[in-house]
Amino acid sequence: MDYVKEPKMRPVFPKRAVVTGGMPYGNKELHFGHIGGVFVHADTFARFLRDRIGEENVIFVSGTDCYGSPILEGFRKAKEAGTFDGTIEDYVRKNHESQKDTLDKYEISLNLFGASALGRAGEIHNEVSKEVFEGLYEKGTLEKLSSPQFYDPKFKCLLNGRQVIGKCPIQGCQSEKAYADECDLGHQYMPTELIDPHSTLSGLTPELVDVTNWYYKLEDCIPMIQAYVDDLRANSNARKFMLTTIEEFLKPPYIYVQKKFVEDLDALRAKFPEHDVIDDNKNSYTFVFKNLDDRDAARKVLEGLSINYRTGKTLVPFRLSGNIEWGVPFPEKEGLKDLTFWVWPESLWAPISFTRAYLESKGADKDEWKKFWNDDDAMVYQFIGQDNISFYGIAQQAMWETLGLKKTFLVPNNHILFMNKKASSSGSIKPPMAKDLLEFYTAEQMRMHFLSLGLANKSVSFDPQVYLPEEERNGADPVLKDGNLLTNVFNKIIRTCFYTLQKDFDGKLPNVAVSEDVIAEAKDAILTYEQNMYDHQFHKITYVLDTLIRNMNKRLVNNMRVADAEGNTELKAQVLVDSFYGIRVATALLHPIAPSGCEKIREYLNVDKRIYNWEYIFSTLTDLMDDPSNHEFKFLEPRVDFFKLHECQLAAKEQ
Template sequence: WGVPAPELEGVKGLTFWVWPESLWAPISFTKTYLENKGAGPETWKDWWCSPEAEVYQFIGEDNIYFYGLAQQALFMGLQGKNYTAHPGPGALKLSKLVVNNHILFMDKKASSSGAVKPPMADDLLNHYTADQLRAHFASLGLALRSVGFKPKPYNPTATARDGDPVLKEGNLLSNVLNRAVRSCFYLCQSRFNGIIPQGNISPEIKAECDTAILKYEAAMARQEFHEVMKILDDFIRGINKIWSKNTKEAMDTGNAGLEKQTLIDVFHMVKTSIVLMHSIAPVGTERVRDFLNMGQDLWSWNKIFEPLYVHMKDPISHKLKELPPRTDFFEKHPSQIQAGEQ
């Protein structure tokens, strides 16, 4: 059964078929998600039927030959006889397909209908935050190869002394980036009354941030998300190195000017980090934005190279929200804290 497929490269006798409702399932998901966020019932069209938007659809390698063909044909067919791959406003536009290999559960291919069943998302969220999972999955390089997913809570061979490989990228957030952001806030509160001091970003720091942005943008355009995570890892770890070196020197020498310049520079590096990390860890980065006392234009790519001052109505009087002691912007899951205490 199915539609007879033409002979191609010596392969013959095959048929082509697909579950048709799966072709519009992503649209149904978008519509439901937006309505749950309070958007109107037609808001989904702003994403799926607008030349100003782009839909990136992640799909498994074994499905690309079915859904990738049928969905595009269906969407173009709905335009009528004069169909095009680049329709105008109001018509369903073709999504950009991002093809992935398989996530192997404990090195075995798993599916909800097979013998090896992977944990569901709700189950995983009993052990990890969504930001931690998103960062880990982005790092796996599924475009290159199938990769094992080995969460420690589900690994029967893991011992109490074993680390959890799923937390490697999450620790970059909850440990390294947390420390960098908190350091800036606490120094700003204690020495500058919660107002970021005025001044120019050091040329070498500005160049380092600009380079990271351009590398990130290029890797995103190639959908090389593992490379994105490597760029972010290198950049974020560099923040704490600069902070530790310069603040120690400023303290040892009593150099107030160096202390002020370090705060200006590192706040710019923090801004760069959270904007680049926003799509991967939205919960934590939104918390930083809130304490910066800034609006949603902080995430504007049109201002990505600009300092934090451009997001302030009056930089001279703009005050950050008071950051309580030991505040975590990128929180660990409660189960991880309990495990650490034990």
């Protein structure tokens, strides 16, 4: 199905869906960025889809990215430091289990959290990897290229990607670290372009030796990707910053040279292959080439003249294979053997492997996954970080078209900063671990806060006061602001309604129709929420909930005060019926965000799971009761909270 805008109609959702979350590397625990930047958003949408189109029609998968140089390097350092004793598979399994435990603690409801190297999911991933290679090979989109790879002369070994550190050659890149052929902001380049490379093993400048690998001809896909971007821009609600990012890579090959390094422009241009020059910058010239070969010939000219330069973003051949031992085995073909898949391409199709593994565990047919990934009435939603747009938005979409697979719908988030700075496990500013945050906040508080940040629109800072010195803490903790809607306002509404019902109406809901204005307000909230969920504007969903619940509270408090003052039982009955309807609606809308608290509400309302089902979203609470006149709510004892404060918050409150 096409993901189209329907501004004057309710949004149309697919009949079946796969939701994926970004795959964390197998050399680390999960930090706040994994949870707050990707997984909470993916989980909220997956839970919503289950309520919207049926639990059996939604598969939510992710997994540990087990292979690649980051894992090898992490394992090597852990062994050297004596902090780990075991095999690399043991090392990955330990981190995988830690990641899964953290996801469980944050109530991330994955159908399968697999691992690309472990168990049945790993076996299936090997099979899928071979199938992908054969499919791309048969289409004639692969080529063997001999390209330079870094070699450490002291240790006499080829260096993997993370064992070489330098500066990114891409013009304007602000990355902290650049590795052999990619920087930590996702820019790809050839190893020969890396500026000032050093081996992490010896500290020496490594040598370059030619190594032959398989590459996907990504540079031939510019028209295909441009058409894809144009279609998304015209016919979808894809995030605009993603489309802009993709288009930055669709330019022809550029070289930027500062004017101060060019003594004679005409003489320099005479040495270059066919090109154009852009002179619209007072500091530098931009040389534009027709293809990568011409650009690389010009680079050799500049290097021969000892002229510094930077290259521009453009599509380069996408490497499929590598030479490190720890990886998915690569099929032997045309005399190339003993290779493994490069981690980035095989991680792109890992969600297919995990989908197949999950369906197999349920006894499904081997080709059942295609109904979720390739049918016209199905959709795959992939939640990713901003840095991964070039891989998922360009390389994956191009390979999927080559293989005859349906393109996925990407939901990228901007960076989630820490105290207004970019934090990463490999950077100078380390992020707080996700597990550690749960020593100060509940999972539902964290989920509400992360969704409210508005990462769809811009990078936003995560500023938990518990990480500030006491003297720098000023005012309320911003992390608690959004959760207070549940732990304070909504809790009070629910308790007031139950206690009043038990005290004045013998625990039975009065037989009164819900007020029309209350129904109208709820309907507007439901439809606005639905559209925002369709658009993946999660921060706007929190606004809808805030307005709905606070209006409900205002109406309850004001009208109950009047009813008590006047002894007006009819008004009190109406207020209760209206408020319980509001609780019913808010519970359905909150269910994807705060599932445990909502389940507790459902338990006390004593209704079945139709309360979450969008087939019944406009039904009243009595519509969900088998026998409204005799329906019994669960008795609510004093001081019961549906949405809990953290123990440390309770202790501080009692002081």
